[in-house]
Amino acid sequence: MKKTLIIISFFIFTPISQAATIVKEFRGSESLTTAIFLVEAPWLLDWRLDSDYDELVALDITLIEAVTGRHVGRVLHTKRKGNGLKLFDHSGRYQLRVSSTLARWTLKIKQIKSEEKELFTPKESKLKKNNPFR
Numbered sequence: 740m741k742k743t744l745i746i747i748s749f750f751i752f753t754p755i756s757q758a759a760t761i762v763k764e765f766r767g768s769e770s771l772t773t774a775i776f777l778v779e780a781p782w783l784l785d786w787r788l789d790s791d792y793d794e795l796v797a798l799d800i801t802l803i804e805a806v807t808g809r810h811v812g813r814v815l816h817t818k819r820k821g822n823g824l825k826l827f828d829h830s831g832r833y834q835l836r837v838s839s840t841l842a843r844w845t846l847k848i849k850q851i852k853s854e855e856k857e858l859f860t861p862k863e864s865k866l867k868k869n870n871p872f873r
Contacts, residue, residue: 759783759849765835768843773835775805776848780830781856785847786815787822796820797840805832826859 763776790796797818802811814825814835835846851859 759851759855762848762850764848765837765846766844767837768839770838771836772803773837773846775832775834777832778827778830778848778850780828781851781853781859782827783847783849783851783859784814784825784827784835785822785849786825787845788817788820789843790820790841792841793820795841797838798842798844799838800846801836801838802827803834803836805834824859826856828856 762778762782763774765773784800786798786800788796788798798815799813800815802814803809804811811833815823837844837846
C-alpha cells in the first residue's frame with residue numbers, strides 16, 4: 740500500500756500590511772521635489788528602486804519641511820537597486836527632494852498606528868548591546 744504525504748501550510752498574515760494607510764505615492768525616474776503631504780507620527784517611507792544599470796544607479800532622498808522649506812535631513816542614499824522602510828516619529832507637512840540617476844523609483848508614504856511603531860523599530864543587536872564603546 741502506497742502512503743501519500745499531505746502537507747498543509749497555513750499562512751499567517753499580520754494586520755500591519757492592512758493597517759497601514761497610504762497617504763501619498765510618488766513614482767518617477769527623474770530628479771524632482773514631490774507634492775506636499777501631511778502625516779501624523781508615526782509614519783513610514785516605503786521605497787523601491789529599480790534600474791537597467793547595476794553599476795550606475797543612484798538615489799538620494801531628502802526630507803523637506805513644506806511650510807518653511809527647511810532641510811530636515813537626508814532620508815536615503817543608495818547606489819544599489821532594492822527596497823526598504825524608514826520610520827519617522829514627527830508629524831507635519833513635508834515634501835521629498837529626490838535626486839535620481841538612471842533609476843526608476845517608487846515612494847509610498849504610509850500612516851501607521853502608534854502601537855505598530857515597535858514593529859518597524861530595529862532591534863539592538865547583541866554585539867552592540869555588549870559593546871562598552873558604543
